[in-house]
Amino acid sequence: MSGYPLVRLGVIGGGQLGRMLISAARELGVAVMVLDPDPEAACAEVADELIVGELHDPQALSRLAAGCDLLTYEIEHTDVTALSELADKGTVIRPAPELLRIIQDKLVQKQHLQDHGVPVPVFETPRSGESLREAAGRFGYPCVCKSRRGGYDGRGVIVCRDAAALAAAGLDQEPGGGWFLERYLEGVEEPAVIVARGLDGAVAVYPPFGTAFHPERNVCDAVVVPARLSSEAGARAVEIAVAAVRSLASVGLFAVELFHTAEGELLVNEIAPRPHNSGHVTIEACATSQFEQHLRAVCGFPLGSTRLLSAGAMVNLLAEDGAGGEPAQIEGVREALAVEGVNLHLYGKRRARPGRKMGHVTALAETAELALYQARRAAACLRFR
Numbered sequence: 122m123s124g125y126p127l128v129r130l131g132v133i134g135g136g137q138l139g140r141m142l143i144s145a146a147r148e149l150g151v152a153v154m155v156l157d158p159d160p161e162a163a164c165a166e167v168a169d170e171l172i173v174g175e176l177h178d179p180q181a182l183s184r185l186a187a188g189c190d191l192l193t194y195e196i197e198h199t200d201v202t203a204l205s206e207l208a209d210k211g212t213v214i215r216p217a218p219e220l221l222r223i224i225q226d227k228l229v230q231k232q233h234l235q236d237h238g239v240p241v242p243v244f245e246t247p248r249s250g251e252s253l254r255e256a257a258g259r260f261g262y263p264c265v266c267k268s269r270r271g272g273y274d275g276r277g278v279i280v281c282r283d284a285a286a287l288a289a290a291g292l293d294q295e296p297g298g299g300w301f302l303e304r305y306l307e308g309v310e311e312p313a314v315i316v317a318r319g320l321d322g323a324v325a326v327y328p329p330f331g332t333a334f335h336p337e338r339n340v341c342d343a344v345v346v347p348a349r350l351s352s353e354a355g356a357r358a359v360e361i362a363v364a365a366v367r368s369l370a371s372v373g374l375f376a377v378e379l380f381h382t383a384e385g386e387l388l389v390n391e392i393a394p395r396p397h398n399s400g401h402v403t404i405e406a407c408a409t410s411q412f413e414q415h416l417r418a419v420c421g422f423p424l425g426s427t428r429l430l431s432a433g434a435m436v437n438l439l440a441e442d443g444a445g446g447e448p449a450q451i452e453g454v455r456e457a458l459a460v461e462g463v464n465l466h467l468y469g470k471r472r473a474r475p476g477r478k479m480g481h482v483t484a485l486a487e488t489a490e491l492a493l494y495q496a497r498r499a500a501a502c503l504r505f506r
Contacts, residue, residue, distance in 0.1 A: 126152035128420045131189035134196035135162030137468040138396045143167045145412035156185045163468045179203040186212045193419045215419040216373040216394045228269045228301045237368035240388045243304040256302045265303040310381040312348045313399035314362035317374045317414045317424050325424040329358045330399045341398045344435040345489040357387050374415035402483050406433035431485040434492035436500040438480040440473035449473040453502035460499040479505045
């Protein structure tokens, strides 16, 4: 028998992923302490305790660890060295800090996957601005330049259409190889597969999700489940995603983002070792949400069913371009909730900045196409000014 709470969990990062993780934790009897630099973080009003501190601050991380049974993270941009030192002293951290050393450097991640036989796009690792220009010439234009560290939601990815665009970006002037080059893939779809791995090595896999991206912001705009893939392509996507996660030999929830080329090839773009934007629709559409599944994995509970209960869709709600960091004003809630099959998730973010994720809507329907239509109808009603 266990007293309450069953587990005291420390979460590094206090954004919307952490907020939704806390909602699932409440139902499992898990108490949550959060570390985030923003006292108005999305988690602030729902966490059992909020530690205001930088995610790279060893003292703040130590304070979080001291009050918890184990640590996890909702964002991977933290101090791996500090986490490794905590782990050496006995702090349980899942997924493990060693995994973050692979994930945080996208070039190292690509090389790891390639070394383990996981298919990835062709890439090259220039060590200087001159070698970057030379590599771009060999690849041909357009080509994709990716930052090795710190990129997310479209940041750190530049598509260079020609040599002039490469020069204008200034990347060929940067020494030290902070960027790597990847072959541009024309007309690809970008499915995602979410895989959970438990303490006992058991694996649970969600059906592939189809993702669509905002044309200007290069951020995920919408998700549908099931993805628009043939049964053969879907099975292959799952096979590749499981192989990628097994190669990492860690515990937790992993979102494997893929490219599906016009020729039918499936390649891994990158992996997120945490709940992911593509999996928000699992809250309503699957027997176990991605957030509960992550908790089950890191807390050592049996993994839950990933059975799809209904076709569904998710649309992100972004603050408008005119937003300047002032307190958010939300319009259209009544109209959005009047759309059949729609659920509204607001993230509690007090301030709106251009393009900031303020929430999402999901819809369930007989088909993914109808669900997406309903979700977009609801999202069109909502404004964050």
